[in-house]
Structures are given as C-alpha cells and as structure tokens.
Amino acid sequence: MGAPSSEATAMSLRPPKAKTPNALLREHKPLQALFSAAQRLGKLQALVEAQLEPAAREHCQVASWHDGCLLLLTSNGHWATRLHYQQRRLQRLLQALPEFTGLQKIQVKVRPPNTHATYQTNKTELSEAAADSLCSAAEGIDDPKLRAALERLARNAKRD
Numbered sequence: 001m002g003a004p005s006s007e008a009t010a011m012s013l014r015p016p017k018a019k020t021p022n023a024l025l026r027e028h029k030p031l032q033a034l035f036s037a038a039q040r041l042g043k044l045q046a047l048v049e050a051q052l053e054p055a056a057r058e059h060c061q062v063a064s065w066h067d068g069c070l071l072l073l074t075s076n077g078h079w080a081t082r083l084h085y086q087q088r089r090l091q092r093l094l095q096a097l098p099e100f101t102g103l104q105k106i107q108v109k110v111r112p113p114n115t116h117a118t119y120q121t122n123k124t125e126l127s128e129a130a131a132d133s134l135c136s137a138a139e140g141i142d143d144p145k146l147r148a149a150l151e152r153l154a155r156n157a158k159r160d
Contacts, residue, residue, distance in 0.1 A: 041065075044099060048072070051093045056082060068104035070094070073111040083108045126156050 024031060045062045048070075052060055059079040063071040074080045083090070087106050094100040131154040138150035 044070075047097055047099055048090075048094065051090055053086075056086075063109070065100070068102050070100070070103060070106045072106060072108050074108060075111075075113055077110055080108050080110050126153070131156075 019027075026032070041062055041064075044065055048060065048062055049057045056079060059075045060083060061073045063073045065071070072083060074083060083106075087108070091103060091106050094106075095103045134150050134154035138147045138154065141147040141150065
C-alpha cells in the first residue's frame with residue numbers, strides 16, 4: 001500500500017480546540033502585556049474621570065501615563081481648551097493619588113472620535129449639450145489620460 005492520499009490526510013486534520021481567555025493570557029506573553037496595559041489604562045481613566053467635571057468625562061480619554069507625563073485625548077478643541085484651564089487643579093488632585101506619584105505634567109491633544117463622516121456632495125446634472133462639448137474637446141486632445149478623463153465626464157451626462 002502507498003502513502004495516504006492528500007485528501008484523506010486533509011480530512012483527518014481537525015482545528016485545535018478553542019482555548020479559554022485565561023489560558024490564552026497565560027500562554028502568550030505579548031497578549032498578556034497588552035491586556036495588562038489596557039487594564040492599567042482603564043483604572044487610570046476611572047481615576048481621571050473622578051476628578052473631572054461631569055460634562056468633560058465623555059470627552060476626555062487617558063492615552064498614556066509614563067515618565068511623569070499624562071497624555072489626555074479630547075474629542076475637540078473646545079474640550080481641550082477647557083481642560084487646559086483646569087490643568088493645574090487636575091494635576092494637583094491627581095498627584096495626591098498613589099497611581100499618579102511623580103506626575104509632572106498633563107498634556108492634552110485633540111483626537112476627534114472615530115465616526116465616519118457623511119459628506120454631502122453637490123451633484124450637478126450635466127446637460128447633453130455639455131457632454132457633446134466635452135466629447136468634441138476630447139477629440140482634439142493628444143494626451144491620452146486627459147482625453148479619457150474628458151470622455152468619462154461626458155458619459156455622466158443626463159440622457160433623455
């Protein structure tokens with residue numbers, strides 16, 4: 001008998017069993033480090049939010065905390081300005097917490113939320129006469145890219 005066919009071998013392979021999140025974290029050090037960093041930022045976020053005025057909480061996010069610098073991200077320039085004016089008070093309050101020992105400065109940057117903006121385009125109709133003019137102009141053009149662009153524009157004309 002010969003070696004088993006590749007078809008038989010492929011059918012006998014089964015994907016490994018799914019691992020629990022705890023098992024993944026124990027086995028994969030980079031994943032464990034990433035998870036720990038996310039938990040740390042979550043705790044710092046809660047501490048910062050507790051010191052902020054209620055209206056500012058949803059517009060302020062802890063981005064990083066290292067080397068004595070706390071980096072906060074805000075959703076727009078308005079909140080960045082308001083945080084700038086409250087910066088000394090916030091720094092003083094945070095320095096009193098053991099998690100922020102060594103806090104020397106707070107840096108605020110604007111990062112708009114990740115929303116997909118919907119842009120309204122002004123779609124203007126191209127008349128048949130304008131399309132004919134574009135086609136005529138394209139015929140006299142030697143540059144193939146420009147000619148193709150004019151012909152594409154002409155195809156967008158409203159045909160009755």
